[in-house]
Amino acid sequence: MVRQPFHLVEYSPWPLTGSAATLALTSGTVAWFHGHGLFCASMGLILLIITLLQWWRDVTREATFMGFHTIPVIKGLRWGMILFIASEVMFFFSFFWAFFHSALAPTPELGCMWPPAGMCPINPFSVPLLNTAVLLASGVTVTWAHHSLMEGQRTSTIQALTLTVSLGVYFTYLQAGEYIEAPFTIADSIYGSTFFVATGFHGLHVLIGSSFLLISLLRTTSHHFSNGHHFGFEAAAWYWHFVDVVWIFLYLCIYWWGS
Numbered sequence: 001m002v003r004q005p006f007h008l009v010e011y012s013p014w015p016l017t018g019s020a021a022t023l024a025l026t027s028g029t030v031a032w033f034h035g036h037g038l039f040c041a042s043m044g045l046i047l048l049i050i051t052l053l054q055w056w057r058d059v060t061r062e063a064t065f066m067g068f069h070t071i072p073v074i075k076g077l078r079w080g081m082i083l084f085i086a087s088e089v090m091f092f093f094s095f096f097w098a099f100f101h102s103a104l105a106p107t108p109e110l111g112c113m114w115p116p117a118g119m120c121p122i123n124p125f126s127v128p129l130l131n132t133a134v135l136l137a138s139g140v141t142v143t144w145a146h147h148s149l150m151e152g153q154r155t156s157t158i159q160a161l162t163l164t165v166s167l168g169v170y171f172t173y174l175q176a177g178e179y180i181e182a183p184f185t186i187a188d189s190i191y192g193s194t195f196f197v198a199t200g201f202h203g204l205h206v207l208i209g210s211s212f213l214l215i216s217l218l219r220t221t222s223h224h225f226s227n228g229h230h231f232g233f234e235a236a237a238w239y240w241h242f243v244d245v246v247w248i249f250l251y252l253c254i255y256w257w258g259s
Contacts, residue, residue, distance in 0.1 A: 007068045014055040021048035056215055063232060064224045074231050081235045085242050088205075092246050095198040096253060102190045103258060109189075114258065116191050120183045121259035127178045128255040131171055132247065138167035139244040142213070142237050152227045154220065161217040164240070168210035175203050195254060202246055209243050212236040 024044030032038050063069040069077070103114045111117030122128060145160035179196075186196040216233040219225060225233055 007062070007070075007073045009062070012055075012058065014051050014058070017047060018051045018055070021045075021051055060219065060224065060232075064219075069229075069231070077231055077235070081238060085238060088242060092198070092201070092249075095194065095201070096249070098190075099194040099198065099254060099258065102194065110191075114191075116189045119188065119191050121191075122178065122182060122255065124251070124255040124259055127174055128251055131174050131178075132251050134167050134171045134174070135244050135247050138164050138171070139241060141167065142240050146234070146237050149220070149225060149230055149233060150227050154223075157220055157225075158217065161213060161220060165210055165213050165217060168206055168213065168240075171206055172203060172210070175199070175206075191258075195258075198250060198254060202243070202250055205243050205246070209236070209240045212239055 021044050024040055025048055026044075028038070028040030028042070028044050032041050102110070106112050106114045106116065115121050141160045141163040145157050145164060148154075148156035148160055184192045184195075186192050213236050216225075216236045219232060
């Protein structure tokens with residue numbers, strides 16, 4: 001095992017293929033919106049999934065079998081994750097800024113009222129409240145998994161992680177149903193735009209967090225984590241708690257106060 005504070009990774013094709021896949025996926029999705037088919041978006045999605053699987057495989061090897069994730073390296077990874085979450089906070093802050101900019105001083109085009117005249121908001125005490133309970137429960141189960149892992153209780157860790165991933169998938173299912181039943185669209189004034197952009201990006205983060213936790217679950221079943229060496233799972237737990245907190249603000253500001 002190399003005892004040094006840096007980990008200089010080998011040459012990897014995955015940043016290049018990941019960038020190409022993301023470009024193909026986003027541009028292909030825009031093309032699909034304009035009626036040009038799903039071929040480009042589908043190819044981008046397939047390439048992105050392949051890239052992620054191969055990249056995760058390499059990082060898992062480096063952390064688990066090759067011993068590159070020493071204590072100094074893990075400290076650097078912790079700071080990297082902290083700064084990443086801080087950037088995500090700023091990302092969602094911009095959405096809340098746009099929402100309150102219009103909600104606190106609605107213009108005559110909106111009827112000088114919020115929600116805008118003629119807009120029928122979603123009942124905050126229906127599906128959104130259930131989704132809040134689901135995410136809060138998932139925050140409890142991921143904390144249970146973390147404490148179980150630190151105490152060396154592998155079976156409890158697997159059970160808690162399985163519950164967390166299941167709750168994340170259930171949240172996504174409920175939000176998809178909410179979008180289908182919504183009485184307005186993203187094109188319905190600034191209210192529809194801010195609502196779907198903010199909640200939609202949060203839903204994307206739930207999908208990413210669920211994938212993150214699913215990989216941690218698979219690694220737990222493969223004995224990749226110990227009670228003193230499990231930053232891969234810890235980073236996933238941090239990310240999931242961030243997703244929970246953002247949803248609480250979304251529920252209170254956009255669903256409850258904004259309705």
